Amino acid sequence: MLKGKSTIDTAMIRELAQVLADTDLTEIEIEIESLKIRVARQVTVHATVAAPAIPALPVAAAAPVAVAAPVAAAAADGDDPRKHPGVVPSPMVGTAYRRPSPDAKPLVEVGTVVKEGDRLCLIEAMKTFNDIVAPRAGTVTRVLFEDGRPVEYGEPLMIIE
Structure with missing residues (x-):
C-alpha cells in the first residue's frame, strides 16, 4: 500500500480466479510493471487410506535410509538429477510419501x-493428498526423496528411464 491507496486490483484478481475456475489450470501468474500477482487453486485428490493399523514403523523407518544413499551418491558424483531427461519433479510444495498409508x-x-x-x-499439501503420476512409461531407476520428508516445487522426486 502506498499512502493509504491500495495498489492491488481486486477486480483483476477476481478475473484471474474466474479463469482458473473455467479452465483446468491450477495457477496463473502475471506481472505488470513492478506488480506481480499469482492466483492458485488447490486441486483436491482423494487418496485411499487403509483402515487397519498394523505396526509397520520399523519397516517405514528403514526405507528412507536405503533411499538416502543413492541421493548422497548422486550428489557426490556431481550428477544433477534435475538435468536428467527422465526426472519427475515435484509439482508442488508439501510432504512426500512413497506409500498411501x-x-x-x-x-x-x-x-x-x-x-x-x-x-x-503422494504429496500432502494443506491437508490434501495429491497423486503424483508417471509422466511417461518406463522403469523407475532412482527414488530421490525420503518418505515423509518435505519437498519443494521442482525438486526431483524420481528418475524414470
Missing part, C-alpha cells in the same frame, strides 16, 4: 516398470 507397500520401488499415468507417490 504407513502399513502399505510403497507405490513404486527402484526397478518398478510404470505406465504413463501410474501413481508414483
